[in-house]
Amino acid sequence: AQSVTQLGSHVSVSEGALVLLRCNYSSSVPPYLFWYVQYPNQGLQLLLKYTSAATLVKGINDFEAEFKKSETSFHLTKPSAHMSDAAEYFCAVSDRGTYKYIFGTGTRLKVLA
Amino acid sequence: DTEVTQTPKHLVMGMTNKKSLKCEQHMGHRAMYWYKQKAKKPPELMFVYSYEKLSINESVPSRFSPECPNSSLLNLHLHALQPEDSALYLCASSQQIANEQFFGPGTRLTVL
Numbered sequence: 512a513q514s515v516t517q518l519g520s521h522v523s524v525s526e527g528a529l530v531l532l533r534c535n536y537s538s539s540v541p542p543y544l545f546w547y548v549q550y551p552n553q554g555l556q557l558l559l560k561y562t563s564a565a566t567l568v569k570g571i572n573d574f575e576a577e578f579k580k581s582e583t584s585f586h587l588t589k590p591s592a593h594m595s596d597a598a599e600y601f602c603a604v605s606d607r608g609t610y611k612y613i614f615g616t617g618t619r620l621k622v623l624a
Numbered sequence: 625d626t627e628v629t630q631t632p633k634h635l636v637m638g639m640t641n642k643k644s645l646k647c648e649q650h651m652g653h654r655a656m657y658w659y660k661q662k663a664k665k666p667p668e669l670m671f672v673y674s675y676e677k678l679s680i681n682e683s684v685p686s687r688f689s690p691e692c693p694n695s696s697l698l699n700l701h702l703h704a705l706q707p708e709d710s711a712l713y714l715c716a717s718s719q720q721i722a723n724e725q726f727f728g729p730g731t732r733l734t735v736l
Binding site: 612617 | 672680714716724725726
């Protein structure tokens with residue numbers, strides 16, 4: 512069965528610092544991978560997706576993620592954190608052939624002034 | 625139109641009430657989903673509709689009854705809910721299998 516692990520339920524960074532949110536997946540075949548952001552009492556917004564084209568994926572708001580098959584990882588980065596980036600971030604894997612997303616447990620990002 | 629809309633935004637109901645949640649999308653997506661999200665947890669899949677037919681039911685209690693009247697509309701009928709059913713209910717849609725899902729803003733449900 513597929514699974515997603517997000518290391519670090521809480522991450523704090525200073526404004527302007529690098530953001531790194533970790534995601535590892537387990538899958539017998541390369542899955543589709545996604546990062547979503549959720550602001551309080553709102554729905555999930557897609558940041559970026561990996562669907563086996565380029566391994567380095569660029570998303571909205573200067574976020575990017577790199578798919579590393581050897582490490583089964585899909586970590587999310589942003590060069591410079593902004594106060595508005597404070598939110599909950601979810602990594603998700605989608606099994607090819609089903610509609611199901613498997614979500615990670617989420618990482619709450621706090622940005623310090 | 626690239627958004628999923630959900631109504632109402634907030635809903636408070638008693639355990640004997642019957643209410644419905646509504647979700648709508650006009651992106652031509654053929655798959656639609658209901659999720660339940662408790663505080664500080666990831667969304668949990670409840671139902672999936674594909675081409676207006678129920679494709680997946682994640683063993684959801686019968687007090688939750690989904691309905692897909694047409695390809696743009698998804699309802700969730702609620703009856704005899706329990707306080708533990710209080711949560712954020714999210715609707716999502718996607719164009720094809722395993723493609724990215726687009727989420728609505730959710731309905732915050734409180735069961736008294």
